[in-house]
Amino acid sequence: MSVQASSAMVDNPWLAQSVEVATVTPELPGVATYHLRFRDAGLNERYRFRPGQFNMLYLPGVGEIAISLSAANEMSGTWDHTIRVAGNVTRTLAGLGVGGELALRGPYGTSWPLDECTGADVILVAGGIGLAPLRPAIHACFTQRKRFGRTTLLYGARSPDMLLYRRDYDVWADRGLNVSATVDRFQPGWSGDVGVVPLLVDRLRPLTPANSVMFLCGPEVMMRYTVRSALERGLRRDQIWVSLERNMQCAVGLCGHCQLGPAFVCKDGPVFRYDKIERYLNVEGL
Amino acid sequence: MKAVARPRNSPQSETLLLAKQDFQAFLDQLWQGGYRVVGPTIAQQAIVYDEIRRVEDLPRGWTDEQSGGQYRLTRRDDEAWFGFVVGPHSPKRYFFPPQVAVTQADRTSNGWQFSEVPDQEPPYALLGVRACELAAIAVQDRTFINEQYVDPIYRRRRERALIVAVNCTQAASTCFCTSMNTGPRCTQGFDLALTELPDSFTVEVGSERGADVLSSLPVTRAAPGSLLAAEAARQQAVDQITKGLDTKDIRDLLLSNLEHPRWDEVATRCLSCTNCTMVCPTCFCSSVKEVSDLTGDHVQREREWDTCFNWDFSYMNGGIVRNQIRSRYRQWLTHKLASWIDQFGVSGCVGCGRCITWCPVAIDLTEEVAAIRENPA
Ligand SMILES: Cc1cc2nc3c(=O)[nH]c(=O)nc-3n(C[C@H](O)[C@H](O)[C@H](O)COP(=O)(O)OP(=O)(O)OC[C@H]3O[C@@H](n4cnc5c(N)ncnc54)[C@H](O)[C@@H]3O)c2cc1C
Ligand code: SF4
Ligand code: SF4
Numbered sequence: 085m086s087v088q089a090s091s092a093m094v095d096n097p098w099l100a101q102s103v104e105v106a107t108v109t110p111e112l113p114g115v116a117t118y119h120l121r122f123r124d125a126g127l128n129e130r131y132r133f134r135p136g137q138f139n140m141l142y143l144p145g146v147g148e149i150a151i152s153l154s155a156a157n158e159m160s161g162t163w164d165h166t167i168r169v170a171g172n173v174t175r176t177l178a179g180l181g182v183g184g185e186l187a188l189r190g191p192y193g194t195s196w197p198l199d200e201c202t203g204a205d206v207i208l209v210a211g212g213i214g215l216a217p218l219r220p221a222i223h224a225c226f227t228q229r230k231r232f233g234r235t236t237l238l239y240g241a242r243s244p245d246m247l248l249y250r251r252d253y254d255v256w257a258d259r260g261l262n263v264s265a266t267v268d269r270f271q272p273g274w275s276g277d278v279g280v281v282p283l284l285v286d287r288l289r290p291l292t293p294a295n296s297v298m299f300l301c302g303p304e305v306m307m308r309y310t311v312r313s314a315l316e317r318g319l320r321r322d323q324i325w326v327s328l329e330r331n332m333q334c335a336v337g338l339c340g341h342c343q344l345g346p347a348f349v350c351k352d353g354p355v356f357r358y359d360k361i362e363r364y365l366n367v368e369g370l
Numbered sequence: 371m372k373a374v375a376r377p378r379n380s381p382q383s384e385t386l387l388l389a390k391q392d393f394q395a396f397l398d399q400l401w402q403g404g405y406r407v408v409g410p411t412i413a414q415q416a417i418v419y420d421e422i423r424r425v426e427d428l429p430r431g432w433t434d435e436q437s438g439g440q441y442r443l444t445r446r447d448d449e450a451w452f453g454f455v456v457g458p459h460s461p462k463r464y465f466f467p468p469q470v471a472v473t474q475a476d477r478t479s480n481g482w483q484f485s486e487v488p489d490q491e492p493p494y495a496l497l498g499v500r501a502c503e504l505a506a507i508a509v510q511d512r513t514f515i516n517e518q519y520v521d522p523i524y525r526r527r528r529e530r531a532l533i534v535a536v537n538c539t540q541a542a543s544t545c546f547c548t549s550m551n552t553g554p555r556c557t558q559g560f561d562l563a564l565t566e567l568p569d570s571f572t573v574e575v576g577s578e579r580g581a582d583v584l585s586s587l588p589v590t591r592a593a594p595g596s597l598l599a600a601e602a603a604r605q606q607a608v609d610q611i612t613k614g615l616d617t618k619d620i621r622d623l624l625l626s627n628l629e630h631p632r633w634d635e636v637a638t639r640c641l642s643c644t645n646c647t648m649v650c651p652t653c654f655c656s657s658v659k660e661v662s663d664l665t666g667d668h669v670q671r672e673r674e675w676d677t678c679f680n681w682d683f684s685y686m687n688g689g690i691v692r693n694q695i696r697s698r699y700r701q702w703l704t705h706k707l708a709s710w711i712d713q714f715g716v717s718g719c720v721g722c723g724r725c726i727t728w729c730p731v732a733i734d735l736t737e738e739v740a741a742i743r744e745n746p747a
Contacts, residue, residue, distance in 0.1 A: 095522070096473075096486050096522050097519040097520070097521075098472040098473045098486075098522075098671070099473050099484060099485070099486055100473070100484050101484070102481065102482060102483075102484060123481070142484075144475035144477075144482055144484075144660070144662075144669040145475075145660050145662045145666055145669045146660065147660060148658065148671075170687040170688075171687050185481050185482050187475070187482070187484050329686060330684070330686065330691070331683070331684055331685050331686055331691075333656065333657050333658050333676075334656075334658070336518075336519035337517055337518070337519060338513070338514065338519065338521055338654070338656070339655060339656050339657065339658070339673075339676075340654060340655030340656070340676070340678070341655065341657070341676075341683060341684065343701070343705065343709070345625070345704075345709055346708075346709035346712030346713055348713070351518065351519075367628050367629070369691065369692055369693065369694055369696070369697035369700075370628065370691075370692075370697065370700070370701070
């Protein structure tokens with residue numbers, strides 16, 4: 085599964101490959117999914133990644149950013165990235181449009197440990213754009229349905245109009261995923277929960293803690309409180325995985341920016357088993 | 371790939387002697403052999419690394435006086451060529467250059483083309499490398515060559531280089547290589563290792579490459595008298611070392627004291643000026659920036675040294691992780707002396723003392739560790 089995209093990517097970790105924007109799916113205000121295709125058809129065929137991994141996307145003259153893969157899109161033969169406009173690079177990327185050119189290197193980092201979770205109930209917990217790196221794990225739950233027990237998504241966003249991939253929730257539910265969403269701010273027409281994500285964990289029924297695993301991605305404070313709720317519900321620290329974010333210039337453990345204690349978030353993460361990173365994650369300003 | 375980190379010497383047991391009057395011929399031989407020779411020379415009132423073409427380029431008759439926050443060149447009362455300790459530069463700048471293009475992009479009729487930037491540097495002959503610097507090179511080999519991803523620029527330059535070490539015959543008040551087991555004697559990782567005597571150098575050969583360079587020079591077998599004199603000269607450096615760092619369980623000590631009040635205290639003194647990281651021979655952090663030509667059709671990605679003391683080093687859209695000097699000093703010290711061990715299996719500190727000398731407010735990492743050790747949480 086960990087096949088590298090091409091030998092060029094292995095030999096010179098700095099060198100990116102040319103890709104183009106095949107289509108763009110608008111998602112939310114300031115958020116869109118970019119369906120990227122390698123210009124080298126052979127490479128597009130060979131490319132593989134594991135759910136939770138990320139790529140470095142490069143716009144010449146503008147900069148390079150870390151973005152998670154949000155899907156392997158078999159229908160369109162593209163590699164999908166869901167991106168929120170945050171600053172310089174993401175804004176320029178949003179202006180490229182269909183046919184726009186950029187470069188990609190990757191995939192990098194660790195992945196959600198689906199292989200180790202056979203037979204477990206899988207609880208996916210996301211906040212905001214943090215749902216993007218979990219989406220390939222959701223897809224894996226569908227394609228390997230028999231492998232896992234009960235699968236659940238607990239998702240929180242600021243308001244109902246900021247719920248990512250909302251069009252898919254019914255489809256996901258039909259395919260066996262229990263979807264619960266909550267929002268911080270009520271808007272007319274919303275009949276779901278109001279409140280923060282950890283509340284969904286507090287209320288989750290049924291729950292068999294001993295047989296569950298939790299994959300978490302969102303802002304660090306949200307993850308901290310969610311973990312606290314999960315521990316209160318009886319999960320152990322080694323049943324929880326979190327995906328972290330840090331400044332990354334190289335993504336290959338050479339630039340030093342992403343360090344969190346002994347960990348290089350780019351290659352030892354971004355997905356960490358909670359008990360292995362907790363000690364450092366909970367130190368303010370480390 | 372792993373070969374480089376391994377000591378390259380298959381030491382030739384016999385120690386040789388090279389007369390100082392033949393040293394110019396040695397330099398000429400290196401240049402003619404295609405090497406770019408770099409070594410110690412005087413510039414801007416310090417001994418720095420630069421090209422060495424003639425023996426006159428060496429800091430003959432000069433020495434450096436170093437202490438916390440102090441560096442001064444003074445005349446020696448002899449004409450020793452390598453009679454100093456270490457300056458603000460280290461060999462790091464040649465294998466991991468302060469600024470270098472890593473990739474480039476060209477706009478063509480067929481869209482952007484992305485490619486490597488061929489590294490044109492001729493092989494280096496590094497002259498005057500100290501034992502602590504040999505150790506620092508071995509530390510950086512682990513970062514840039516021995517991990518999952520290899521830095522191609524570092525590897526190419528490293529593998530082609532010839533290393534001519536020169537043993538220390540004196541030490542500064544800032545040196546603590548004996549605590550870090552890195553010196554002062556050069557024991558591995560060199561092609562040639564010299565010890566300076568008044569009229570000659572004893573030469574230990576550490577590799578085939580080193581032996582080849584000597585083959586056409588009038589070297590002789592060192593007589594017992596020269597060997598004894600060289601031993602005595604080296605012993606002076608050992609005897610002069612006063613500083614120490616207690617490294618016992620240092621990783622656990624620091625990582626279990628991440629909230630120690632000493633971090634607040636040192637933060638009131640540290641200016642976050644970045645000097646310590648710029649002079650450190652093992653620090654490897656960098657940032658990449660875009661450099662376009664006027665048309666915007668040719669863009670290079672340039673990698674520059676960066677440091678955890680820069681306020682935006684940990685920038686993420688939405689906040690800076692290490693917003694306080696306390697966080698940044700803690701990162702530097704705990705990385706160097708503790709988490710480096712998790713990452714690369716060795717300490718990130720080789721005891722060269724540069725960060726002590728070049729700190730404008732004389733912060734001394736050995737004292738910071740001692741303060742935490744005295745009063746652990
Ligand atoms: C492993 C990983 C996965 C990510 N996945 C996604 C994703 O799927 N979708 C998404 O929208 N965002 C994702 N991000 C965040 C994304 O990288 C930043 O939003 C982006 O770098 C902002 O760049 P900018 O130039 O637009 O913003 P600016 O604020 O102008 O940033 C300037 C530069 O700082 C660095 N930088 C800024 N913010 C971050 C950050 N949060 N993380 C790392 N470097 C940063 C980048 O080099 C960036 O070019 C991910 C980050 C990481 C580390
Ligand atoms: S931390 Fe200081 S003493 Fe240690 S190697 Fe770096 S500069 Fe030298
Ligand atoms: S410790 Fe000294 S040299 Fe290092 S950043 Fe602080 S003031 Fe500058």
